[in-house]
Amino acid sequence: RALAVDPSTRFVAAGYHEKAIRVFEVASGVGHAQITDAHDMAIACLAWRRNAIDLELVSGSNDGSLKIWGSDLSLEKTLAGHEKGTWCVDWLGGVIASGSEDFTVCIWSRDQKKTGSVCSLAGHSGPVTGVCLMSDLKRVISASRDKSVLIWDIASAAVLHSLLDAHKDWINAIALAENDTYFVTGSNDFTLKLWSLDSSPVSKAHMKGHLGSVTSVAIKSGCIVSGSVDGCLKAWNCKGIEITTLYGHEQRVNACCTLSLNPGGDKEKESSSGWADMADDQTDMEFDDAKRSVDNFVVVSGGDDGSIRSWLALQADELASLSGHSDRVLNIRAAGSDIASCSLDKSVKIWSPKIGTEKSRRHVGPVTCCALSSCANWALSSGRDGCVFLWSLHNLLPQFHSTVSQSAEPVNAVCFIKSSADNVDFVVARKSFILRWTYSNEKLKKVSRSIHGHLGLPVTCLAYSSRNEILVSGSWDKTISIWKLKKSDLQKVSYLGGPTDWILSLSFSQDEKYFTATTADSAVHVWNVSEANFTARSVLKSDDGAHWMMHAFGMKAGGILEGIDSQTEVVLAGDSSGVVTVFDLTGMILGEETLHSESITGGGMGASSFYTASADGTLKVWSRQSLQQIGLFFAPGPVTSLCVCTGSTTSDRILVGDSLGNVLFLLAAQN
Numbered sequence: 001r002a003l004a005v006d007p008s009t010r011f012v013a014a015g016y017h018e019k020a021i022r023v024f025e026v027a028s029g030v031g032h033a034q035i036t037d038a039h040d041m042a043i044a045c046l047a048w049r050r051n052a053i054d055l056e057l058v059s060g061s062n063d064g065s066l067k068i069w070g071s072d073l074s075l076e077k078t079l080a081g082h083e084k085g086t087w088c089v090d091w092l093g094g095v096i097a098s099g100s101e102d103f104t105v106c107i108w109s110r111d112q113k114k115t116g117s118v119c120s121l122a123g124h125s126g127p128v129t130g131v132c133l134m135s136d137l138k139r140v141i142s143a144s145r146d147k148s149v150l151i152w153d154i155a156s157a158a159v160l161h162s163l164l165d166a167h168k169d170w171i172n173a174i175a176l177a178e179n180d181t182y183f184v185t186g187s188n189d190f191t192l193k194l195w196s197l198d199s200s201p202v203s204k205a206h207m208k209g210h211l212g213s214v215t216s217v218a219i220k221s222g223c224i225v226s227g228s229v230d231g232c233l234k235a236w237n238c239k240g241i242e243i244t245t246l247y248g249h250e251q252r253v254n255a256c257c258t259l260s261l262n263p264g265g266d267k268e269k270e271s272s273s274g275w276a277d278m279a280d281d282q283t284d285m286e287f288d289d290a291k292r293s294v295d296n297f298v299v300v301s302g303g304d305d306g307s308i309r310s311w312l313a314l315q316a317d318e319l320a321s322l323s324g325h326s327d328r329v330l331n332i333r334a335a336g337s338d339i340a341s342c343s344l345d346k347s348v349k350i351w352s353p354k355i356g357t358e359k360s361r362r363h364v365g366p367v368t369c370c371a372l373s374s375c376a377n378w379a380l381s382s383g384r385d386g387c388v389f390l391w392s393l394h395n396l397l398p399q400f401h402s403t404v405s406q407s408a409e410p411v412n413a414v415c416f417i418k419s420s421a422d423n424v425d426f427v428v429a430r431k432s433f434i435l436r437w438t439y440s441n442e443k444l445k446k447v448s449r450s451i452h453g454h455l456g457l458p459v460t461c462l463a464y465s466s467r468n469e470i471l472v473s474g475s476w477d478k479t480i481s482i483w484k485l486k487k488s489d490l491q492k493v494s495y496l497g498g499p500t501d502w503i504l505s506l507s508f509s510q511d512e513k514y515f516t517a518t519t520a521d522s523a524v525h526v527w528n529v530s531e532a533n534f535t536a537r538s539v540l541k542s543d544d545g546a547h548w549m550m551h552a553f554g555m556k557a558g559g560i561l562e563g564i565d566s567q568t569e570v571v572l573a574g575d576s577s578g579v580v581t582v583f584d585l586t587g588m589i590l591g592e593e594t595l596h597s598e599s600i601t602g603g604g605m606g607a608s609s610f611y612t613a614s615a616d617g618t619l620k621v622w623s624r625q626s627l628q629q630i631g632l633f634f635a636p637g638p639v640t641s642l643c644v645c646t647g648s649t650t651s652d653r654i655l656v657g658d659s660l661g662n663v664l665f666l667l668a669a670q671n
Contacts, residue, residue, distance in 0.1 A: 001330040001342070004046040006055055009336035011071060013057055014348045015043025021059055022348070023073060026335045029350050033073040039063050045098075047091045049110070056110075058096055060086030066098055066108070081106045081117040090140075092133040095154070097140045099128025105142045107154055119157040123150050130174035132183065134197075143171040143185055151201065161201050166193060173217040175224075182238065184224055186214030192226050194240045205240020212252070220258040223313065225299050227253030233301050235313045244660060245617065246311050247634045248318055251304035258313070259298050259334040259353075298353055300339050302329030308341055310353040319353050361400040363387060367657025368412050371426070372645035373419035374466060376653050380404075380426060381641075381663045382411035388428055389663070390439065393653070394421070398665040402444055404428065404437055415462035417471065417485065427471060427490070429459035434473060434483075436490060451490055454479060463506040463515060468529050474503025474517055480527075498539070499525055509554030509569070510605055514585070516571055518549035524573045526554075526585060539587060548576040551603050555610065555624070564590060574600025574612060593627070595620060602642025606652035606668065613642035619656055621668060636662050 002015030011032060013023045021043060022034040039061035049056040055071035062085035068077040084101035091097075096108040103124045106117035126146030133140050139160065140152050147170065149163040169188035176183045182204065186192045192207040192214055212229030219225075223243075224236040233246040233256055299313040308322040308329055325343035332341045339351040363383030371380045372393075379391040379398070386407035392399045405411070405428065413429040423440045434451045437444065454475030461474045471483040471490065478501060482494035501521035508515045517525045525539055552573035556566060564570070570590065571583045578596035580603075583589055596614035603612045606621075609630060613619045615638040621631030637660035645653045654666040 002043045002046040002059070003331040003333050003340060003342045003348070004048050004057070005333045005335040005340055006048040006057075006071070007050055008055070009338075011048075011055070012333065012335055012340040012348065012350070013046050013048070014342050015046050015059060016346070017042040019043065019061075021046070021057075021069070021073060023057075023071065024348060024350070026338055026340065026350055033071070035069075035073045038067065038069075038073075039065060041085070044085055044087055045089045047089045047096075049091045049093075051093045056091075058089055058091050060089045060098055062086075064100065064102070066096070068110070079106075079108050079117070081108075081120060087127060087129060088131050090131050090133045092135070093137055095133060095137050097131045097133050097142075099131045099142055099144075101127045103127060103144070103146075105131060105140065105150075105152065107140065107157075119154070121150075121152050121157055121159075123152075123159050123162075124148065126170075129171055132174060132176040134176070134180050136180075141174065141176065141183060143174040145170040147171060147187070149174070149185060149195070151197075163195065163201065163203075166195075166203075167191065169213075172213065172215055173226075175217040175219045177219050177238070178221075184217050184219060184226075186217040186226055188213040190214065190228070192217065192224070192236070192240075194224070194238070207234075207236055207240050207242070209234055209242055209245070215252065215254055216256045218256050218258050221297070223258060223297060225256050225258055225313070227256040227301055227303075229253075231303065231305075233299060233311075235299060244313070244636050245634070246299060246301075246309075246313070246318075246636075248309045248311075248321065249301065249303040249305055249307065253301050253303045254329060255331045256299060256301040257332050257334045257339070259300070259337060259339070300332055300334070300353065302332040302341050302343075304328045306343070308332065308339065308351060310339070322351055324349055324351075361389060362663060363389075363657075363661035365661055366640050366659040367661060367663060368410060368641065369414050369461075370641045370643050370655045370657045370663060371414050371416050372643045372653055372655050373416045373424060374645070375419045375421065376645045377421055378416070378419055378424050379643075379655050379663075379665070380414040380416065381655070381657055382414045382428065383657075383661060384410040385661070386410060386430075388414060390424070390444070391663070391665075393665070402439075404444065405430075405435075412458055412460050413462040413473075415464050415471065417464050418466075427462060427464075429462055429473065431458050432456045432475070434459060434462075434490060447489075454481065460503055461506045463508055465508050465512045465515070465529065467512040470529070472506050472515060474506050476502050478502065478519075480506070480517055496527065499523065504548065505551045507551070507553045510556075514554060514569075516552040516554060516573075518552045518573060520548045522549055522575070524549050524552045524571060524583065526571065548599075549573050550576055550600050553603050553605060553610075555605050572603060572610070574603055576600075578614060578616070580612065595622075598638070601639050604642060604644030604654075605646070606644055607646045609652075609668075611642065611644050611652075611654065611668075613639040613656060615639065615659075617658070619654070619666075631668065633666060635664060636660055 005012045020036045021038040023032040041062040045060040057069045064082040066079040082100040088099040094110040105121040124144040126144045130143040149166045151161040167187035173186040190210045194205040210228040216227040222238045229252040231249040235243045297313045300310045302308045306325045310319040327344035364385040369382045382388045388404035390401045392401045416426045418425040454477045457476040480496040483490045484493045499519045501519045505518045576599040582591045598616040619633040635658045637658035641657035643655040652668045656664040
């Protein structure tokens with residue numbers, strides 16, 4: 001498990017259970033030096049000397065001793081003081097700090113002539129699991145299985161601050177920020193805590209979310225990353241706010257680290273703007289161009305599944321799953337722009353993650369809407385960043401095609417009107433305006449003037465019916481407008497009143513004979529569509545009325561409810577508490593079920609199933625025959641938009657947008 005990269009990133013040292021230490025060159029992977037019997041027992045920890053000209057290495061062993069080595073592994077000094085195994089070590093300048101199974105922290109001087117420690121710090125009542133020397137070399141922080149954190153004054157060997165019961169269980173990991181302003185601890189109690197290093201250290205944030213013990217913590221440029229027994233990694237900003245969850249490992253995560261890469265992965269470059277610059281409200285994140293450098297922030301992890309995984313942390317995009325170890329990966333370390341890993345298979349490997357030179361396309365802030373064309377060859381996404389992206393889905397390979405528009409004003413809705421393999425016709429809603437665009441003959445152009453549709457209040461949603469050749473729009477003004485398409489314009493032909501609150505979503509039934517509108521007063525309105533006539537069919541309302549109706553869609557009942565004919569038309573409405581209510585078209589409630597833990601933000605019909613998406617970050621697939629969950633997908637962030645296109649009887653195309661700006665393209669096979 002012992003692995004350490006020297007400050008110049010030229011060498012990586014590995015300590016073995018068989019008492020050996022080996023040093024490898026990072027650039028070539030060639031062995032530089034080795035010694036077979038470095039200690040009398042297994043090597044437990046390693047640390048290179050930081051802030052020094054000469055390359056020196058210190059090793060700690062289960063035999064309780066420490067040894068100082070030159071870069072060629074020539075023994076320079078043996079340090080004896082611990083009565084049991086040395087579990088952790090840090091070396092800064094001329095000072096070495098070590099923590100032990102004997103409950104003590106020992107401080108050593110590189111230049112001391114005696115072999116014993118300068119001082120032994122006794123205060124913990126359990127094994128010491130982590131030590132961090134502060135840059136002033138006057139203080140050291142220690143964490144322990146006794147659930148406490150102690151901050152020591154080195155000169156007086158006294159405890160400056162006691163953080164007793166810092167956690168409810170063992171503390172497994174500790175990491176100190178580069179500027180010594182705060183540190184983070186991870187525990188068996190499934191949580192992390194962020195602690196200030198002011199004159200009186202206190203917990204600034206209690207970071208909850210993992211479903212298992214926290215095994216590792218890393219900090220870089222204001223970004224905190226944690227790994228857990230639950231197989232997930234989480235990224236947090238330095239205010240303790242969760243940014244995203246990274247899924248991929250099939251078993252526990254043993255180690256994580258962070259590094260910053262330029263596109264192409266040539267060399268490490270520190271971001272001048274950390275994740276602390278993000279807004280506290282994760283659903284209202286907006287970034288300027290100067291902050292985009294964190295897009296190249298890479299998180300790397302290793303786990304019991306034997307894999308090493310790397311992500312672009314802010315986008316939650318997985319760069320690679322690296323398979324090379326034949327057993328559990330025990331530790332990983334950043335080595336400049338490379339990664340060093342060690343495994344229970346007794347090997348050390350060097351990896352080079354790469355970021356493509358083509359700029360990653362995602363929205364800077366939440367995705368507000370996404371749409372799929374009827375021919376399933378095109379997709380649209382819009383965001384609070386004011387951008388509308390057109391995507392090509394030809395040959396099942398999603399590719400960014402072009403930016404339709406950019407503005408400082410958020411785009412609330414997009415909708416396709418007509419599409420073919422080479423041409424598309426669509427509309428965009430920004431503020432109270434509706435604009436029509438086309439892509440034809442390889443040219444993208446706006447074909448209509450900016451149309452005011454709703455008394456100067458924002459348009460919130462759009463839906464189009466090809467069967468009836470009408471566009472419907474909803475707004476904060478509590479009305480729905482009906483539009484007919486002219487050659488190069490839109491003409492309002494009807495105005496529907498009735499709702500008493502904001503219109504949140506619009507959706508046509510599969511046969512397009514009626515459409516639904518959800519409103520912020522917990523209602524679902526249903527209108528029949530017959531040629532140019534629009535008849536208010538019913539108003540559906542949940543029993544409690546305490547939650548917004550976020551999204552609704554019509555379908556045949558199938559087998560989702562016992563005693564209901566499979567051909568009965570029903571409306572499924574999801575609310576802000578994660579509950580789906582099933583209505584018939586008379587307004588009668590047929591059933592209710594909690595499908596998500598947070599607000600339902602989208603839904604749609606597939607060939608033989610239906611889909612729900614939620615702010616809990618999941619997309620769930622449900623059988624139309626039994627209302628049983630048959631699929632689950634985790635998005636990088638809370639899902640804000642969902643669109644489903646039934647391309648064939650064998651598969652559905654799904655488009656998902658989340659609060660981090662990601663646009664995800666999924667293909668769901670039907671049984």
